[in-house]
Amino acid sequence: xxxxxxxxxxxxxxxxxxxxxxxxxxxxxxxxxxxxxxxxxxxxxxxxxxxxxxxxxxxxxxxxxxxxxxxxxxxxxxxxxxxxxxxxxxxxxxxxxxxxxxxxxxxxxxxxxxxxxxxxxxxxxxxxxxxxxxxxxxxxxxxxxxxxxxxxxxxxxxxxxxxxxxxxxxxxxxxxxxxxxxxxx
Amino acid sequence: xxxxxxxxxxxxxxxxxxxxxxxxxxxxxxxxxxxxxxxxxxxxxxxxxxxxxxxxxxxxxxxxxxxxxxxxxxxxxxxxxxxxxxxxxxxxxxxxxxxxxxxxxxxxxxxxxxxxxxxxxxxxxxxxxxxxxxxxxxxxxxxxxxxxxxxxxxxxxxxxxxxxxxxxxxxxxxxxxxxxxxxxxxxxxxxxxxxxxxxxxxxxxxxxxxxxxxxxxxxxxxxxxxxxxxxxxx
Numbered sequence: 001x002x003x004x005x006x007x008x009x010x011x012x013x014x015x016x017x018x019x020x021x022x023x024x025x026x027x028x029x030x031x032x033x034x035x036x037x038x039x040x041x042x043x044x045x046x047x048x049x050x051x052x053x054x055x056x057x058x059x060x061x062x063x064x065x066x067x068x069x070x071x072x073x074x075x076x077x078x079x080x081x082x083x084x085x086x087x088x089x090x091x092x093x094x095x096x097x098x099x100x101x102x103x104x105x106x107x108x109x110x111x112x113x114x115x116x117x118x119x120x121x122x123x124x125x126x127x128x129x130x131x132x133x134x135x136x137x138x139x140x141x142x143x144x145x146x147x148x149x150x151x152x153x154x155x156x157x158x159x160x161x162x163x164x165x166x167x168x169x170x171x172x173x174x175x176x177x178x179x180x181x182x183x184x185x
Numbered sequence: 186x187x188x189x190x191x192x193x194x195x196x197x198x199x200x201x202x203x204x205x206x207x208x209x210x211x212x213x214x215x216x217x218x219x220x221x222x223x224x225x226x227x228x229x230x231x232x233x234x235x236x237x238x239x240x241x242x243x244x245x246x247x248x249x250x251x252x253x254x255x256x257x258x259x260x261x262x263x264x265x266x267x268x269x270x271x272x273x274x275x276x277x278x279x280x281x282x283x284x285x286x287x288x289x290x291x292x293x294x295x296x297x298x299x300x301x302x303x304x305x306x307x308x309x310x311x312x313x314x315x316x317x318x319x320x321x322x323x324x325x326x327x328x329x330x331x332x333x334x335x336x337x338x339x340x341x342x343x344x345x346x347x348x349x350x351x352x353x354x355x356x357x358x359x360x361x362x363x364x365x366x367x368x369x370x371x372x373x374x375x376x377x378x379x380x381x382x383x384x385x386x387x388x389x390x391x392x393x394x395x396x397x398x399x400x401x402x403x404x405x406x407x408x409x410x411x412x413x414x415x416x417x418x419x
Contacts, residue, residue, distance in 0.1 A: 031247050035271055037288045044289040048271070052245055060244055066273040066286070068240040068249070068390075068398035069304075069370065085244075085394040088369030181288070183270055 028055050032110075034167075034180040036063065041175045047071060049180060051110075059107050072099065076107040098174060105157045106169045106178060208329040210356075215327045218356060218382065219317045225383040232257040232312065233409040234402045238267075243395040255402070257312050262416040265308070276418050277305055283418035292418060303366045311376055311388045322367070323360040323374075330355055330377075355380045369393070383407075 034049040051061030059076035072086040081104040083096045090096070153159075156173035167180040210218060233256050240249040253267040267273040276283040282293040282301065295302050306322070317325050331354060360374040370392060377387040384405055390398045 029246075031245070033249075033270075035287070037286075044291060046273070046284075046286045046289055048249070050242070050245060050247070050249055052247070062242050062244055064240065064242075064249070066251075066267055066271065067275070068238055068251075070242075070392060070394060070396055073242075073244050073394070088366075179288070 029053065033183040035183050037179040037181070039177045039179075048183070059110075072096075074099075074103050074107075076104070079104065079108060081107060098171070098176070102157065102169065102171050102176065102178065105154060105159060106167065106180070109159050109161055109169075110167060110180070208331065210327045210329060215325075218327055219325075221382050222317060222378065229407045230259045231409055231411045232405065232407050233411055234405040237401045237403065238398065239401075240396065240398045255312070256411045256415050257309075258411050258413075258416065261309060263305075263309060263312070264415045276416055277309070278416045278418045281418045299366055303364055307367065307374065311374070312385060317358055317360075317376075322364055323362055326359045326361075328357050328359065330357060355386070356382060 030053045032051050032053065034051075036047045036049045038045040038047070047063050047065045049061060049063050051059050053059050057077070060073075061075075062073045063071040065071065070085065070087055072090055073084045075082045075084065081100050083099050083103070086096060086099075090099075157169065157171050159167065159169045161167050165182045168177065169180075170177045234254070236253055236255055238251045238253075242249070251267050251271065252269045253265065255266070256262075256264040261277065261279055263275075263277040265275040265277075272287050274283070274285040276285075277295070280295045282295055282305065284291040284293065293301060295305055303322075310317075317327075355378050357375055357377040360376065362368045362371055362374070372391045372393050375389040375391070376385055377389070378384065379386045384402075384407065386402060388400045388402075390400075392398070
């Protein structure tokens with residue numbers, strides 16, 4: 001009987017522990033959904049971008065089309081991006097290299113923008129990974145307080161974070177543009 | 186009862202429950218059921234319904250849910266329209282496809298795009314269940330879901346979708362794609378039928394990456410009067 005009770009207790013514990021972890025995770029991780037418009041040399045592709053931003057600035061996300069078909073997943077941490085699970089036609093090293101560069105550029109700005117907005121709303125200073133990231137965050141926060149959003153340009157890429165939350169990034173070298181339109185948070 | 190005996194009993198119970206939940210039909214039974222489904226599918230000339238699409242992603246803890254309406258007219262007219270949380274319309278009319286979102290509009294010729302052709306074929310066949318006879322595209326396996334049994338969860342490599350509203354009893358078909366274009370994307374497509382085998386109630390697409398997309402059809406109106414203008418691709 002004692003063994004039986006031990007087994008029941010063990011099963012109960014196994015059942016409840018992950019639920020608690022999920023609950024905590026939901027409180028700390030912010031998820032964002034964007035409608036994505038991608039223009040490649042005159043051709044337009046639309047989709048949905050979903051991402052989770054963790055308190056340390058780490059981002060995990062996915063790009064799917066409206067039917068739910070995945071294009072690729074991505075992860076971002078401390079300025080580095082990985083493109084994973086790319087679907088057949090996109091699963092080529094040269095495609096992934098361009099996407100990796102573009103998304104590193106976009107996500108850096110999205111992460112900083114979100115962190116700054118969160119700080120403004122809560123009055124708390126969000127935790128970031130290292131000193132360099134913290135410096136970028138401070139800079140982004142200063143940008144938030146200005147009436148105009150300053151466009152960023154880096155090599156062949158430029159980004160504009162508009163006051164309405166739309167993010168438009170252009171890769172001038174390959175003629176690709178990405179527009180992220182917030183759906184809900 | 187010792188702890189060892191209790192564990193063994195539990196293991197046997199779990200194993201038998203799993204095999205009981207998914208009864209694979211014999212070749213003869215499968216043939217009969219497919220004939221029945223095909224007969225019902227051929228009687229449907231048009232259809233109108235609501236749908237809920239739930240996508241469970243391996244990487245994210247949150248599900249993505251969208252809703253919309255669908256109109257279908259034989260042989261190859263389909264309007265698949267998302268209304269929430271985004272507006273997106275897919276219209277198929279013969280070889281022509283019209284895609285319309287809030288930000289762009291596109292016209293595509295299906296014949297010029299092999300992958301698109303395969304996917305539209307899957308959508309059309311999944312609506313009526315007519316694709317089960319197509320052996321050149323898929324390997325088909327049929328399973329029976331016994332009455333009063335929870336929906337099989339082990340069929341998906343990922344976590345199962347919660348609270349599936351599909352019929353508690355009936356049949357479902359597992360379609361293993363043969364064509365390279367489809368295999369690149371999907372591992373298996375599961376089509377669930379209602380108990381009377383007259384209608385598809387749910388379609389579950391399990392991607393190669395482990396993501397699962399489930400589409401549940403509700404308020405299905407077979408042979409409803411559907412306005413031709415809904416399939417206008419211009």
